[in-house]
Every structure is written in structure tokens, then in C-alpha cells.
Amino acid sequence: MTDVIGGQESQSSRYRQIAEQIKQAIHTGTLPPDSRLPSVRTLATQYNVSLTTALKTLRTLEDEHYAVARPKSGFFVAPRLQEKHSLAVINEQPRNIAPLDEQTELHLAMLGSDCRVRLDLANGDSALYPVKKIGLLMRQMGYSKPALLGNTVKGTGYALLKTEIARRAVDYGCNISADDILITNGCIEAISLSLRATLKPGDIVAVESPCYFVLLQMLHNLNLRVIEVEAGQEGYVNVEKLTGLFRRKAVQAFLTICNINNPLGKSIPNEQKAYIARQADENDVVIVEDDIFGDTAFGERRPFPMRAFSPNAILCSGFSKTVAPGMRIGWVHSVNYMRKIASLKYTSTMGTSMLSQAAIAELLRSGGYDAHLRKLRRELASQITKMRQAVLQEFPAGTRVSEPEGGYVLWVEMPLKALNVRSLFLKARNAGIGIAPGHIFATDHRFDHCFRLNAGFGWNAEVEQAIRQLAQWCQQSLTDTQD
Ligand SMILES: Cc1ncc(COP(=O)(O)O)c(C=O)c1O
CATH class of the missing domain: 1.10.10.10 (Winged helix-like DNA-binding domain superfamily/Winged helix DNA-binding domain)
Structure with missing residues (x-):
């Protein structure tokens, strides 16, 4: 913040x-x-x-x-x-994650349905993505390489795509072998396979708090427990508290979005990543990292993943935030667990569409991806700036708003207790405005005064009006708590 x-x-x-x-x-x-x-x-x-x-x-x-x-x-x-401070101090008691409450279910149902103003997702309008180019590549390849559609999907993925991923990884500090990569149905499958390959039910996972709600629910579904470590003032996880957990053997794994975190939008600096990775290795803590937003970083340099600092970190990523959310192409890289991950993949979804993989491989090979990324980052940075300025202008005094280093989303924090985000969510929903309510990013009430906004669908009169409307409801809520 x-x-x-x-x-x-x-x-x-x-x-x-x-x-x-x-x-x-x-x-x-x-x-x-x-x-x-x-x-x-x-x-x-x-x-x-x-x-x-x-x-x-x-x-x-x-x-x-x-x-x-x-x-x-x-x-x-x-x-x-x-009270706020005590929330910032991690609760070392691992928590079971509650199943989805009714409201979270509503939120997820809304994600899957139409909505007038789409401030709830963490991706953008299809105009942001090279969908025409991908569509053309798929048509051409479907004709010229019928085996891509006609053959059974075998192995861990399309070889050329894996080679391209390994080639690009060198740019962000990772020397990885294409053999240690497996292509998945989206980054979410990559993370799920990694957790299943490395942990057993009841194990305890450290997560950054606020934590992307799908990860929390995934941990719940895998019967894993969680310790939430809040971000410090800099907007990334409190490193001393986190590594203290490692040293006390309080957790078996650290599940992290260390680059362009969802929802806070910050990356952990390299020195801190190196320190975390070293501490994890010394204490046998598995790192599973979700690097899906890494390529959206606005700065000159793409941030390095944890894997750049330890060969043991399991790196998960994909193309849902950069190429085409609808293609569901993700990947996982691990030096130590690839056989287990491959076996789990084989017995769950078996394989991933070869035609989709081939089209993305061609985009990467031809250099089209880099040109597209430059444009995407520019547009996202501009959209985020506009929405952020509008929030700064419209929302009541005391509201805080994140300053993301990449990606699509803003995290908005009202003064403590000044907002019941559940009722804001319902009001917004009834008005056709989707927001991601803060409480679904934690196992307790610590973010009941927060929500996440998506800037990916561009800046227009309807979005501007929605921000103004949300600000009015928040102002009303603030006035009510002060009365
Ligand atoms: C942090 C994070 N990881 C993963 C995903 C989903 O990735 P995929 O669609 O490739 O499964 C999202 C989607 O919003 C996300 O925010």
C-alpha cells in the first residue's frame, strides 16, 4: 500500500x-x-x-x-x-480452511456468469490478447499437422513448447531442462499437481496473506492446513516471520505468488527471494511458486522466480494471463518431483490439447510473443493507472489502494471496520458490478474491509461510473460506522 x-x-x-x-x-x-x-x-x-x-x-x-x-x-x-497489529502477527496455529461459504460460492458463480461491469476477475478483455493470430495458427496447424488432433496425446507435452519455455526461462535466471517441464491444463492444474506430489493430507502450508482465494480453496480440497503470513508495509510477505516458520519446522511447504502477487501486485525483491529459498532448502520446506503474472511485470526487467535461487523450487506458470485465458495452457517445472507429477497428471487429465500447445509454441518461436507482451504490459499499466487514479479521487479519506508492479488488479483497503464487504459485494452484484470481496482472501475476518478490483477490461464510462458508485457505497458505510 x-x-x-x-x-x-x-x-x-x-x-x-x-x-x-x-x-x-x-x-x-x-x-x-x-x-x-x-x-x-x-x-x-x-x-x-x-x-x-x-x-x-x-x-x-x-x-x-x-x-x-x-x-x-x-x-x-x-x-x-x-487489533490490526495482532492480525499482522501470524497465527502460528495452522488453520483448517473452511469450505466455501455461501457468499464465496456466489462470487465464484458470478465469475462464471455474465456481469455488466467485470471488476471481479484477474484478466482482461479479449482485445488484449493475440486471439486472432492464435486462431489463425490453430487453423493452419490443424490442416498441416492433422496428428495434432488425430493422435492420442502422449507424454508430458508438445516438445517444441517445452523447448521454448526452457529457452525463455534463461532470461529470468532459470537454467532448466525441457525434460523437467510438463504441460498442464492451466496454471491451476500445475499447482494442484505440485502440491499433491509433495505433500500429504494434514500437512501445513505457509501462504502469503491476503492469498488468492482459489489457492486457499485448493488447499482445503487437498486436506492441507495453512498458516497465513501477512505482507509487510512493502506489500510482500514478511520474510522474517515466514523463514521463522521454516526454522521452527512449523510448515512443510510455502505456496507463493512471489512475482506480481494476486492480489497485492508486488514482487518479492531478489535478495529476499534468495534468502527465502536458502532457508527453505536448509529446513526441507518445499517451495511451490505460481508465476502466472511474471510476464506482465511493468518494469524494464521481468522479475526472477524463486527457482532462479534454488533448483528445488517447483515453478508453475502458463499463458492464461498473457496469450489467451480460454486456451488453458499452463506448465510445471520440477527437478525433483517430475515423475510423480507426470504420474498424477496421467491419472487425472491424462494430457493437454496438442493443437493449443503447438499454436503457443509457434507464437513463442516466431518472436510474436515478445512484441505482444510489450503492448500488453503498456496497456495494463495504463488501465491500472487510470483506475487507481479514479479510486484515489473518488473514495473516502483513509482508503488505501495498492500500487501494483504488474498484472491486472488493485487491492482496496477501507479504514478498519468501516466496511462490511459482504454487503458491498451484494449491492454491487445486484447492480451488475462484480468485485472480489476481501474476506475470500483469508481464513478469517482480517480482510472484511477490503476488496479487489480488476482493471483488465479497460477504462470507459461504465467502469468510471461503477467506481463512483462503489465509492459512494463505501462513503455511506464509513459515515454509518462513524455515527
Ligand atoms: C495467481 C493466479 N494463479 C493462477 C490463476 C489461474 O491460472 P490458469 O487460468 O492458467 O489456471 C489465476 C487466475 O486468476 C491467478 O490469479
Whole structure:
């Protein structure tokens, strides 16, 4: 979370920087709940700013519910942050994941049905993808290589596609053999196979929190338990807490979206990835990584996966977010578990459509993929920026919004307790607006004041109006909690 709404000044304002430092100290516990914050005068002297700026810093912290002003005593860390803080401290008791509640079912049903304003998914309009080119390639290849359709699917995938995936992996720090790749029906199958190959029912998996809800439900269905490790201020998992779990042998695996996380949109920096990978190896923790958004990173360099730092990490990815969501082409790479993964694949879905694989292989081989990716990233970055600006402008003071480094989604966080996301979800649904409600990203209530928005379907009057409408409902909810 980088931007908190409220106030006219730019992000770079001095008072914001100081407020961020204080928030950091609150989050890490250096400034515990109820402790006294520096006075206006002390702050002004310490940071070499005017009294007005110092006061504005404290008022900002107050507006954002980090601080409370006590008459004649000054400013104190808000007591109710204790509650928030305690949520940020991981609960080391592994949790069973509840089956889908009615609302999550509704959410998933909505994902599968038509919806007027599509802010609930994590992908985009078909215009974003090279579907015409892929369609043409499939037609040509269907004619010229009838065996692609006429033969039984054998082995672990289309050889050329596996070669192309291995070739591209060198660019992001992974020297992998095509023999250690298996093509799946989407990235989700790749993750499911990896977890089944490496874990047994009852095992405990560390996940980033908030956690993409499909992964939570997958863990539930595999009878695995979970420990949720919340993200720190930087927007990625708290590395010390995570590796502490490894060292205490509290988990058997770490399931991570370490690049362009869904929903927070951040990537774990390389040094931290290297550290996590080393700690996992030293403590026999299996890393399963979901790198489906890696290729959508907006920056100059594509972020490295965990696999770049350990040969033991199992890397799962695919083309649903970059080429064509409807093709369902994913893949998994593992050095240690490929035989087990292949056997599980054979006895579940047996194989993956060869024609689809061949078309994607040709797109990768011809260089068309890189040109397409450059365009896709540009468009996504522009769409995310527009939606983010609209949220910053329309939503009530105290709302926070993520600043993604890639991908499709924004994570919106209202002030604690100011939103019942379940009722917002229902209101929105009745108005034909899909959102992903925060509570489905956790095993408890910690994200009941949050929701995820998808910017992938472009920016137009209908989306703009939907954002305005959501903002009004959130404002109403805020006013009701303050009354
Ligand atoms: C993090 C993450 N992993 C995997 C998937 C699904 O991948 P696939 O459609 O290739 O199975 C999604 C879809 O939204 C996702 O957000």
C-alpha cells in the first residue's frame, strides 16, 4: 500500500514521508499501541520541518486511524491498531480452511456468469490478447499437422513448447531442462499437481496473506492446513516471520505468488527471494511458486522466480494471463518431483490439447510473443493507472489502494471496520458490478474491509461510473460506522 487517500498534496510531500516512517514503526511494534507519539515540536526538530508540516503529519496519522489525539496530552498510537497489529502477527496455529461459504460460492458463480461491469476477475478483455493470430495458427496447424488432433496425446507435452519455455526461462535466471517441464491444463492444474506430489493430507502450508482465494480453496480440497503470513508495509510477505516458520519446522511447504502477487501486485525483491529459498532448502520446506503474472511485470526487467535461487523450487506458470485465458495452457517445472507429477497428471487429465500447445509454441518461436507482451504490459499499466487514479479521487479519506508492479488488479483497503464487504459485494452484484470481496482472501475476518478490483477490461464510462458508485457505497458505510 503506498497511497492513502485524503489531502491535496503529492505523494512525495514531506509530511507523507514522515507519516510513512511512523507507520512503519507502528507496524513493526517499535511504537506499540497506546504509546505516545512525538510532539509537534519534537517532530519538527527531528525531521527539520515546520510546525505546520509536523502537525499535518500527526493529523494524517489520525485521519488514517494510526493515531488518536488526546486533549492536552498530544497524539498516541491508536489502541485499535493493536487489533490490526495482532492480525499482522501470524497465527502460528495452522488453520483448517473452511469450505466455501455461501457468499464465496456466489462470487465464484458470478465469475462464471455474465456481469455488466467485470471488476471481479484477474484478466482482461479479449482485445488484449493475440486471439486472432492464435486462431489463425490453430487453423493452419490443424490442416498441416492433422496428428495434432488425430493422435492420442502422449507424454508430458508438445516438445517444441517445452523447448521454448526452457529457452525463455534463461532470461529470468532459470537454467532448466525441457525434460523437467510438463504441460498442464492451466496454471491451476500445475499447482494442484505440485502440491499433491509433495505433500500429504494434514500437512501445513505457509501462504502469503491476503492469498488468492482459489489457492486457499485448493488447499482445503487437498486436506492441507495453512498458516497465513501477512505482507509487510512493502506489500510482500514478511520474510522474517515466514523463514521463522521454516526454522521452527512449523510448515512443510510455502505456496507463493512471489512475482506480481494476486492480489497485492508486488514482487518479492531478489535478495529476499534468495534468502527465502536458502532457508527453505536448509529446513526441507518445499517451495511451490505460481508465476502466472511474471510476464506482465511493468518494469524494464521481468522479475526472477524463486527457482532462479534454488533448483528445488517447483515453478508453475502458463499463458492464461498473457496469450489467451480460454486456451488453458499452463506448465510445471520440477527437478525433483517430475515423475510423480507426470504420474498424477496421467491419472487425472491424462494430457493437454496438442493443437493449443503447438499454436503457443509457434507464437513463442516466431518472436510474436515478445512484441505482444510489450503492448500488453503498456496497456495494463495504463488501465491500472487510470483506475487507481479514479479510486484515489473518488473514495473516502483513509482508503488505501495498492500500487501494483504488474498484472491486472488493485487491492482496496477501507479504514478498519468501516466496511462490511459482504454487503458491498451484494449491492454491487445486484447492480451488475462484480468485485472480489476481501474476506475470500483469508481464513478469517482480517480482510472484511477490503476488496479487489480488476482493471483488465479497460477504462470507459461504465467502469468510471461503477467506481463512483462503489465509492459512494463505501462513503455511506464509513459515515454509518462513524455515527
Ligand atoms: C495467481 C493466479 N494463479 C493462477 C490463476 C489461474 O491460472 P490458469 O487460468 O492458467 O489456471 C489465476 C487466475 O486468476 C491467478 O490469479
